[in-house]
Amino acid sequence: MGSYRDEVGSLTFMVRKVWLNMRAAIGEELKTFGLSTSQYATLMMAAAHPGMSVADIAREVASTRQAANEMLTGLEQEGLIERRPHPSDRRTHQITVTDSGRARLAEARIAVGRREAELEATFTPAQQAAIRDWLDGISDACH
Secondary structure, three states, X not given: OOOHHHHHOOHHHHHHHHHXXXXXXXXXXXXXXXXXXXXXXXXXXXXXXXXXXXXXXHHHOOOOHHHHHXXXXXXXXXXXXXXXXXXXXXXXXXXXXXXXXXXXXXXXXXXXXXXXXXXXXOOOHHHHHHHHHXXXXXXXXXX
16 A cells, blocks of 8 residues: 555645644643643734734634634633724724733643654654745745
């Protein structure tokens, strides 16, 4: 039997398979912190870019606005984020990570970093850098 690449032949599906497998592996780590991968990504983005809107979050986590809103409601109920009115658009709320959210994110990042290091352990530092460069390049090329 040939490799997955030989059988499928599609870069897109190879990337999808890796993403699904990594999402599952990281998702297992995040359960300890009561977070899904989407919630974790949202906390990371909102911490890095305070004031993101629900629409911004939905775009970044590749979900509908309604699904992002539901996810944000869960984070808000746990006290991990706050929604604040936008200063110039009364229909929009800005997402801000609370102190509690930053603390949970910091703890989760340690576990995620450890798990990612385990997943990357078979690659040399040069290979790891090449993979990251390739992923960045493909992402940029898609826009």
